[in-house]
Amino acid sequence: MIPKPDLLAQAQKLDTRALAEIYDLYSPRLYRYAVRLLGDACTAEDCVAETFSRFLQALQKGRGPRDYLQAYLFRTAHNFIVDHYRHGSPESILDDDTPDCQNTEENACLNIRQHHVRAALLELTEDQGQVIALKFLEGWENEEIARALNKPVGAIKSLQHRALAHLQKILLDDEV
Amino acid sequence: MTNDEKIDPRLAALLDELKSASARDPQAATRARGRFLAQAVSASEERRHNWWMTIFQQKEKFAMNLIMSALVVLGLLFGGSATVSAAQDDLPTQSLYQIKLMSEDVRVWLASDPNMKIELLMDQVQTRTEEMAVLTLAGITPPAELSIRAQDRIQQALQLAATLDDVSMSAAIEQIRTQLQTQEQSMTQLQSGSCTECEPILQQIRDMLHTQLGQIESNLADPETSREQNQNQSQNQVRTTQTPLATDSLVTPQTSYTPALDGTGQQNGNINPLTGTPMPQDPGNNQNNNENSNSDGSVNGNGSASGAGGQGGKP
Structure with missing residues (x-):
């Protein structure tokens, strides 16, 4: 097993062993992140595949991450997700009527609530959505998020504050 | 995770519900891994091939320069000496x-x-x-x-x-x-x-x-x-x-x-x-x-011996 700090250096040389280790290390987390935000296993797999494909292409061109590989991969995955919703029809999610959960199975209710949360996240700006996803879904610290978004920690806090306020307004104020 | 900001528990609960997304299909994961590794191997081989091509092109360029230099030297040697040799009977x-x-x-x-x-x-x-x-x-x-x-x-x-x-x-x-x-x-x-x-x-x-x-x-x-x-x-x-x-x-x-x-x-x-x-x-x-004629080779009299006084013998 290649030591973690050397992984990126080896990957930049297109060392297949290092690339395999990177894939094994990050693909489950990326999948989880994608499926949470996308709600679809198949699209989440596409997201993971596309993320690693872009990573490989960047390495081939001598570009790609110089450090903070995890931040790079999650940023790439998030871009895919945003693009997916931009080119798809997120309105169908937003326009769903609130289901009557009393007469449905619990799983169905859960799916519907998840749809609502995702739709609310899509109403946030790109950066706000990513801050919320990384912070509250993936459990990252502000410093890690700052690296992923190439922003100072103070800006991340500010984004988080505004994002939470907006989400609260969308998801909770409607309930009142 | 340390939440720097107080988050409404209801909102936190809603966000937590996203965490319970379905687990990844192992077969799909294996297939995806295989595809990525195939891409990686291909990329690695392509780079290796390009590296060799670059080296080869450089070597080829060097070899061509060497050959051209050798041809020029041989041309000068044999062509030049052939000309001089041909001139000997002129x-x-x-x-x-x-x-x-x-x-x-x-x-x-x-x-x-x-x-x-x-x-x-x-x-x-x-x-x-x-x-x-x-x-x-x-x-x-x-x-x-x-x-x-x-x-x-x-x-x-x-x-x-x-x-x-x-x-x-x-x-x-x-x-x-x-x-x-x-x-x-x-x-x-x-x-x-x-x-x-x-x-x-x-x-x-x-x-x-x-x-x-x-x-x-x-x-x-x-x-x-x-x-x-x-x-x-x-x-x-x-x-x-x-x-x-x-x-x-x-x-x-x-x-x-x-x-x-x-x-x-x-x-x-x-x-x-x-x-x-x-x-x-x-x-x-x-x-x-x-x-x-005087001793330095110049000409006395009406004859105009031009040139750099006394360069007789120079072709």
Whole structure:
């Protein structure tokens, strides 16, 4: 097993062993992140595949991450997700009527609530959505998020504050 | 995770519900991994291939440069030497004759041993004599440049001999005398040939050879005096003349002059090629007027010996 700090250096040389280790290390987390935000296993797999494909292409061109590989991969995955919703029809999610959960199975209710949360996240700006996803879904610290978004920690806090306020307004104020 | 900001528990609960997304299908994960690794291997091989291609192209470029350089060198060596070789049989009337003269100069210049230089210089004198013979037999009047050059080379040989020790000098002068005697005989035989137009110039050459032989005789009789004369002559020439390639500053004979030659063997003006004396138009006048030439080779009288005073012998 290649030591973690050397992984990126080896990957930049297109060392297949290092690339395999990177894939094994990050693909489950990326999948989880994608499926949470996308709600679809198949699209989440596409997201993971596309993320690693872009990573490989960047390495081939001598570009790609110089450090903070995890931040790079999650940023790439998030871009895919945003693009997916931009080119798809997120309105169908937003326009769903609130289901009557009393007469449905619990799983169905859960799916519907998840749809609502995702739709609310899509109403946030790109950066706000990513801050919320990384912070509250993936459990990252502000410093890690700052690296992923190439922003100072103070800006991340500010984004988080505004994002939470907006989400609260969308998801909770409607309930009142 | 440390939440820096208080989050509404209901909102936190809603966000937590996203965490319970379905687990990844292991088969789909394996397939995806396989696809990625295939891409990675392909990318790795492509880079390796490109790396080798780059190296190969660089090597190829280097090899091409090497080959081209070798071809140029070979061309210069064989092409150049072939040209020089082809020029060796040329006569003054032929196109490569100047190359022949230049190659002769180079050969003398490259020789480090004075005896070798003397031998080469006398070979050149013999070559000039042979050229005159060939031209005369062909009914062509030999150009004056031939005798000028021959005389110049004899003088250079004598001056070089003066730089040697007594024994070597005597041997060298003896060798020069023998060669000049042979050449004088050849000239005498040619003079009795059928080319009547050539007779005046041949007579001049014969006179020149005769004069040189006289000087050699006096050198042999009084080596010390002749050594001083030759050395003084050399020093004067170093001061007053430019040094041509072939002569290592032993350039212009004391009694020679430098008519302006345009490199084609043609003489500019009517000047006696053997003495530097202005000549009348009549080719029959072959008198030598050595007294009209001074020691630095310039011309007294009406004859305009142009050029860088005393560069006789330079092709």
